[in-house]
Amino acid sequence: MSDRIPILRIGDILLVSVQFDLEDQTVLNLQEDLAEQIVAKSAQGVVIDISALEIVDSFVGRMLATVAAISRVLDARTVVVGMRPAVAITLVELGLSLGGVSTALDLEKGLAKLRRPASSASQ
Amino acid sequence: MAKQDNAVDLVGLLAAEKQDLAASWVREVQESLGRRVGAAELDRELRELYEALVEALRQGAQDVHAEQMSEVRALLTELSRNRARQGFSPSETAISVFALKTVLEPALRDGSADTVRAYLQLGRILDGLGLFTIETYTQTRDELITAQAEQLLELSTPVxxxxxxxxxxxxxxxxxxxxxxxxxxxxxxxxxxxxxxxxxxxxxxxxxxxxxxxxxxxxxxxxxxxxxxxxxxxxxxxxxxxxxxxxxxxxxxxxxxxxxxxxxxxxxxxxxxxxxxxxxxxx
CATH class of the missing domain: 3.30.750.24 (STAS domain)
Incomplete structure (x- = not known):
């Protein structure tokens, strides 16, 4: 049994804070848990904090896109926050631009982005 | 150990006519460099080098990489580093060493076969020292270029x-x-x-x-x-x-x-x- 990443609820927003480097199985568990939690808590938004993440491979990169897509289907918006410069460079070099995933510099700005109505956030 | 005896002969010559030889060496180098190095500084540099070289030969140094030569190498390194920084050309740097050969030539005129052999051996050593000088010179230049490239990189990208x-x-x-x-x-x-x-x-x-x-x-x-x-x-x-x-x-x-x-x-x-x-x- 590999580690599970805790999913915290703040109001109608779910907060996923990744504190250690991810293994493939952990990532799959997270996708599953998150989908369940969004439905169970009827969440409007998901914030994934990866500020502690130093290493990202293509699998994790795709996971972020997948999670965003899953939550969009379940009518919740996803914001990835706190990506490190080195991680961003790696993802770009891997050719993953995470189109369709919104991002923010830190947790605070991410939450602010979710609180803004959807129409203005896309501008 | 015949070789070493020959070297000792030459050491005798180098040591006996120390003042004259060193003085003409300084003059020779001074001429080739023009007035770009201060006379006093050049005099001091070359005399130190001369002393160190004689000392190394007396101890039986056979080539540039001999242990006895460490003092000479250190002095030469400093000399060529300075020359490289001041923007002298490689030949101008190496001439400091090779000029000593010219200076020693008069000693051959009435010299025996032994003296000639000794001179040739010293010539080999001096050639080695010359090459060493060029090497250090290039190294210093490379370091300078690398440092400048880095500086440029830093300078050119302000946020x-x-x-x-x-x-x-x-x-x-x-x-x-x-x-x-x-x-x-x-x-x-x-x-x-x-x-x-x-x-x-x-x-x-x-x-x-x-x-x-x-x-x-x-x-x-x-x-x-x-x-x-x-x-x-x-x-x-x-x-x-x-x-x-x-x-x-x-x-x-x-x-x-x-x-x-x-x-x-x-x-x-x-x-x-x-x-x-x-x-x-x-x-």
Whole structure:
């Protein structure tokens, strides 16, 4: 049994804070848990904090896109926050631009982005 | 040990006519270098070197890499480093060593076969020392060049803060992958450090844009977007705009502005800052 990443609820927003480097199985568990939690808590938004993440491979990169897509289907918006410069460079070099995933510099700005109505956030 | 005896002969000569030989050596070098090195400094340098060389030969040093030569090598290293820094040419540096051969030539006139052999051996040693000088010279030059290249890299990529939450990178000069890498890293780090959500890349000073440069810019912008910041490219000249279209480069989803002022205006609007011109102010 590999580690599970805790999913915290703040109001109608779910907060996923990744504190250690991810293994493939952990990532799959997270996708599953998150989908369940969004439905169970009827969440409007998901914030994934990866500020502690130093290493990202293509699998994790795709996971972020997948999670965003899953939550969009379940009518919740996803914001990835706190990506490190080195991680961003790696993802770009891997050719993953995470189109369709919104991002923010830190947790605070991410939450602010979710609180803004959807129409203005896309501008 | 015949060889060493010969060397000792020559050592005798070197040591006996020390003052004369050293003086003419200094004169010889002084002539070839012109007036660019102070006479007193040159005199001191060469005399020290001379003493060290005689001492090394007396101890039986056979070539440049002998242990007894360490003092000579240290002095030579310093000498060629100084020459390299002062901008002398390699031959001007090496002449300091080779001039000693010329100076010793008169000793051969009435010399026996032994003296000639000793002279030739010393000649070999001096050749080695000359090569060593050139080597050190080149090394120093290389270090200088590397240091300058690094400085240039640092100098050429400043990240400036234009407003709260708005940073800009004015790019000047040709972009290559090494520079773009530095720009990218600096820009992204600055985003984190200042907590800025708006970044402007100003390419007014970039003379030409080709597909590779465009690729680098795109990468930087996508990376910034991944971190949650928005990037604007500004300072696109009419020529560059034409090149970009002619090359078929697509700046999909990237905002481009003609001037830095326009880009700043956009960035401020995006971060919710309103600018109001007061009617009463005379301009």
């Amino acid at each position: 400036v803060r234009l407003w709260d939450g708005v940073i800009a990178v004015p790019l000047v000069g040709t972009l290559d992958s090494a520079r773009t890498q530095v720009v990218m890293e600096k820009l992204l780090q600055a985003l984190v450090d200042t907590g800025s959500e708006q970044a402007i890349i100003d390419i007014t000073g970039v003379p030409a844009v080709d597909t590779q440069v465009a690729q680098h810019l795109l990468k930087t912008i996508v990376a910034a977007r991944l971190m949650g910041a928005e990037c604007t490219v500004s300072g696109i000249s009419p020529q560059i705009a034409q090149t970009i279209v002619a090359l078929g480069i697509e700046f999909d989803g990237i905002v481009t502005k003609a001037s830095l002022a326009d880009a700043l205006k956009l960035a401020l609007r995006r971060s919710g800052v309103d600018m109001v011109a007061h009617a009463g102010v005379q301009r």
